[in-house]
Amino acid sequence: MYAQMVKSAGTGVKPREEMTEQERAFQDKIDADIKIEPKDWMPDDYRATLIRQIGQHAHSEIVGQLPEGNWITRAPTLERKAILLAKVQDEAGHGLYLYCAAETLGVSRDEITEMLLDGRMKYSSIFNYPTLNWADIGAVGWLVDGAAIMNQVPLQRTSFGPYSRAMIRICKEESFHQRQGYDAIRKMAEGTPEQRKMAQDAMNRLWYPSLMMFGPSDKDSVHSAQSMAWKIKINTNDELRQKFVDQTVPQAEYLGLSIPDPDLKWNEERGHYDYTDPDWSEFFDVIKGNGPCNVDRLAARNKAWDDGKWVRDGLLAHARKKRAKQMAAE
């Protein structure tokens, strides 16, 4: 999930009888699975919450370029390099669709970019972890994209039209990335002892951060109810996390990689795996800015933005000159 702990604006789900007529009509549309489009009336809190959620998702795609980009210049074969380049290009493209979806809600890309850069808006906690060996790139595709897909597949049915349509496109590409990631780590798991060690090391470091991607436990997730009523969140954090664990355990077994959770076991009665929750104090530390890479990630984005100012200004100035010339000629 690339949007975690998105704070729902407002005071919680309003009982129907307290809604205005406009609010009731809006909720009826949502309940009937009719998409909300940018020009439709919507409660201010719905708009504000969506901007936060879509913005956080977009920022995650952008910051997510950094841990993967970290290995592009060291990819071990031309094919792996090409696959990784294509993937990172896709992620940037996802950022672009999502910023466009956010723009339909009346916030410009520059505005929310500034909010990322000065720390007012967040991105997924997962990208504050480092990629330390080549198998991490496989693990990111397999586990991180796998977790993202878990959340994004239901979001294809989200109530806001532009977000839902962006998700449909994004999901197609993400599942491709996940398969490529699995293939990359499989190659490592089946490789030399050193390669196996890299694969297991990646698993050991990325397992719990991947589980954290779904956000805090439902009992501590204070913002979910309103978002679920608005269908901008479809499943609870714990539901998705469970689904992810159930899907991933057999894949890890196939690879012969062990999951760093001694208490992980199949629960016949529940029909699910029992697993250990991540260390939530670590999660909250990362969210607060104390993850291993927070400072560096944000510094890298700020540097790119600051260093690029002359380029953006130059291209804008040229476009204005060109327009002025055209107008003078007409």
Added chain:
Amino acid sequence: MTRDEAFSQFLLRMGDNTLILGHRVSEWCGHAPVLEEDIALANTALDLIGQTQMWLGLAGEIDGGKSADELAFLRDAWDFRNVLLVEVPNDDFGRTLMRQFLFDAWHSIMLGRLMKSSDEQVAAIAVKASKEVTYHLERSSDTVVGLGDGTEESHARMQEALDYLWPYVGEMFVSDEVDTEMAAAGIAPNPADLREEYDALITRVLTEATLSIPDSRFAHKGGRDGRMHTEHLGHLLTQMQWLQRAYPGASW
């Protein structure tokens, strides 16, 4: 020099240019001035790496059944045959785009000729690559014009980039024994013959960009014959080849 030796050198020159430039461009990932540029730079790098697979794949076949990966990851700097232009560091976005433009202009003209190569495989690679490079050139020309004729600062930076890179342009048009052999076989043009068209193309774009072409014809050389690369190539290879060198024989 036998025909095969010359052919293999020619293919390495093509493939090493795209490999090294692709590497340089990919260094931008996540750090570009605007999101569209992140996408475009990744896309350009991806095209160049794809072309590398084709050129080095063919070079490997000629060279006794080596794979493109063996050629890319297991040669030392002296065996690389790229022009020096593509190995100079990225510096700012202006230099990166100016380098791209100066290379794209040569590349598109070169590929245009190679599409008519007497060697079918060379012609087929050129046809495929040419489609991509036409777009690269369009984009780098537009950006050079936009930034050259943008603000005072962007103009100054682009002029500085051009002045810095200009001495690396001439090497693309030097002809040697390999080129003579390739031209005689109708496989590739003599690079010197491309200069006129190149000058016309870049003069048109750089004039529109309000930039002045330095009037020196001095050229740094030594990349395409491997005699003397820049100090930068060794560092680039250290990074690019690290996994293959550290874990010999592993399959990735």
